[in-house]
Structure formats: structure tokens, C-alpha cells
Amino acid sequence: MPTPTDPAEASGQAPAQTAASPQAGAAAETSSAQDTPVIAFHDVEKSFGPNTVLKDLNFSVQRGERVTLIGPSGSGKTTILRLVMTLEELTGGYIFIDGEPLTHEERDGRRVPVSKAAQRKLRTRIGMVFQQFNLFPNMTVVENIIEAPVHVLGMPKKEALTKAHDLLQQVGLGDKADAHPTSLSGGQQQRVAIARALAMDPEILLLDEVTSALDPEVVGEVLGILRRVAETTNVTMLIVTHEMQFARDVSHRVMMFDGGHVVESAPPEELFTAPKHERTQRFLSAVLGDH
Ligand SMILES: Nc1ncnc2c1ncn2[C@@H]1O[C@H](COP(=O)(O)OP(=O)(O)OP(=O)(O)O)[C@@H](O)[C@H]1O
Numbered sequence: 491m492p493t494p495t496d497p498a499e500a501s502g503q504a505p506a507q508t509a510a511s512p513q514a515g516a517a518a519e520t521s522s523a524q525d526t527p528v529i530a531f532h533d534v535e536k537s538f539g540p541n542t543v544l545k546d547l548n549f550s551v552q553r554g555e556r557v558t559l560i561g562p563s564g565s566g567k568t569t570i571l572r573l574v575m576t577l578e579e580l581t582g583g584y585i586f587i588d589g590e591p592l593t594h595e596e597r598d599g600r601r602v603p604v605s606k607a608a609q610r611k612l613r614t615r616i617g618m619v620f621q622q623f624n625l626f627p628n629m630t631v632v633e634n635i636i637e638a639p640v641h642v643l644g645m646p647k648k649e650a651l652t653k654a655h656d657l658l659q660q661v662g663l664g665d666k667a668d669a670h671p672t673s674l675s676g677g678q679q680q681r682v683a684i685a686r687a688l689a690m691d692p693e694i695l696l697l698d699e700v701t702s703a704l705d706p707e708v709v710g711e712v713l714g715i716l717r718r719v720a721e722t723t724n725v726t727m728l729i730v731t732h733e734m735q736f737a738r739d740v741s742h743r744v745m746m747f748d749g750g751h752v753v754e755s756a757p758p759e760e761l762f763t764a765p766k767h768e769r770t771q772r773f774l775s776a777v778l779g780d781h
């Protein structure tokens with residue numbers, strides 16, 4: 491994995507250069523927001539140089555929905571999450587968060603960038619957990635967790651600390667507040683990363699293969715924490731995982747990607763047991779090994 495160059499990449503949170511403190515979910519309280527998708531991709535295109543990874547991509551995710559993206563390596567799953575987190579630049583189309591344009595909008599028939607301030611504000615509603623944890627190595631566990639609430643949301647430090655300790659209890663690390671990330675196991679670091687993302691009360695949580703770098707025996711405890719988050723909150727989740735049982739259990743919907751397109755999209759009980767598309771059938775036989 492490349493070295494993070496963006497503060498959001500290092501933290502899984504919005505960068506610290508704004509004092510804006512929008513209440514997460516504020517837009518949801520407006521009357522028409524009920525049916526507005528939390529995430530909407532409109533004709534999204536993403537190219538890396540000459541390599542077009544996503545083209546004419548359209549999908550939306552409703553409030554509180556948990557959607558798992560599956561598909562072969564290189565199909566663009568991580569790119570989709572990184573676009574939502576604004577860690578990658580969109581090369582075409584639009585992404586809307588709660589109906590508000592995240593990077594570009596159409597004005598007088600032209601595609602124009604939104605203001606950086608508007609983008610930062612939207613990004614405070616989005617948290618991401620990465621495969622490689624991406625904790626700040628020079629900060630203690632609790633400092634990692636309070637960094638964005640204090641510096642991005644302007645939360646009083648005392649309140650942020652109380653919340654951080656509470657979250658650490660919830661992820662079973664109440665005694666590790668003053669530890670440095672390097673002294674923790676991979677599973678513990680990932681639990682800190684989850685607590686750090688939750689400290690911002692995100693409306694949207696992006697999870698990119700969060701157990702892929704972990705020893706098999708600690709995968710269960712990390713997934714257990716995420717199952718609890720899914721059961722006890724209304725946070726919208728966009729999940730990339732190879733843990734098919736977890737995907738079945740927590741997702742409302744599974745989207746199969748290939749070549750930058752949605753091949754099919756269905757509830758897990760349908761997509762895993764009776765996939766309609768031949769490409770999905772082939773992919774599932776390969777990953778499940780026995781179908
Ligand atoms: N920073 C980058 N520069 C150039 N090409 C990139 C970059 N990031 C991704 N790509 C290319 O975009 C395509 C999609 O990559 P992406 O990481 O989104 O796939 P993925 O579905 O997450 O794959 P995996 O399952 O292996 O994680 C790949 O062809 C990849 O090589």
C-alpha cells in the first residue's frame with residue numbers, strides 16, 4: 491500500500507484544516523431528504539492516465555443501507571470507496587452525498603468543481619477504515635481518536651476524550667488509551683481504527699477489506715465489532731470484503747462489479763444462492779471454492 495499522502499488517508503477522516511462543525515445528518519432532517527440516497531453515483535468515470543477503471547457507473551445507496559461490493563481484483567472496488575472519501579479525483583460524472591454534489595456539479599450546462607469548503611463539510615460525514623489501519627504512529631491511541639473530532643469538528647477536548655474512552659471500551663481496548671499503535675497487534679490496531687472512525691459519528695462508513703491484513707484468529711473479533719455497529723446504529727455502510735459470511739449477515743444488498751460496471755445487485759440471500767449473471771456465478775465459484 492502506498493504511503494498515505496492525504497490527511498484523510500492517514501486518518502480515515504476529514505482533514506484537519508477546517509473548523510466547520512456540521513452536525514452529521516443535519517441534511518437528513520429536511521423534509522425531502524427522506525428519499526434522497528445517502529450516496530449516489532451519476533455516470534461516474536475514473537481513469538488513471540490512459541487506464542479507464544470506472545465508466546458510466548450509476549448506483550445509489552439509501553440511508554442506513556449496508557451494501558457490500560464484490561468483484562475480481564482490479565474491478566475498481568477500492569477506487570469507488572476512495573472516490574467517496576475524496577482520496578481520488580473523479581474524471582467524469584458526479585457523486586452526491588445526501589443529494590449534495592461532492593466534487594463537481596452542473597451549472598449552466600457545465601461540469602464545475604464544488605468549493606473546497608463544501609467538499610470538506612460533506613467529508614466530515616464520511617469515515618473510512620483501511621486494510622492497513624493507517625493509524626498515526628506518533629500519537630497514542632487516544633490521541634489518534636480525538637484528533638479529528640477536536641480539530642475538524644471543533645469538539646471540546648474533554649468531551650472528545652470522554653467519547654474516545656467510551657469507544658475504546660466498546661471495542662474492548664479500554665486499557666490501551668495511552669499505548670502507541672506500534673505496541674499493538676494488528677487486530678488491536680484495527681479496532682482502534684474503527685473507534686477512530688466512529689468518533690466522528692459518521693453517516694457513512696467505508697470499509698475496505700478491513701480484515702485482510704489480520705491473522706485469521708483475530709478476524710472474528712473485528713467482524714464482531716462491525717456486526718455490533720451494524721446492529722446498533724443506522725450508519726450507512728459501503729463494504730468491500732472477502733468475508734462472504736460477514737457480507738451475507740450484515741448486508742442489505744450485494745453489488746457484483748466487473749470491468750468498472752455493476753454486473754448485478756441483489757440481497758445477499760439472493761445473490762449468493764441464485765446469482766443471475768454468469769460472471770457472478772463464476773466469481774462466486776472461485777471465491778467460495780465449492781459452488
Ligand atoms: N493510484 C493508481 N494509479 C494507477 N492505477 C490505479 C491506481 N489505483 C488503482 N489503479 C488501477 O485501477 C484498477 C482498479 O483498482 P482497485 O484497487 O480499485 O481494484 P479492487 O477492485 O479494489 O481490487 P482488489 O480486489 O485487488 O483490491 C486497477 O486496474 C488498478 O491497477
Ligand SMILES: [Mg+2]
Pocket residue numbers: 567568569
Ligand atoms: Mg481493493
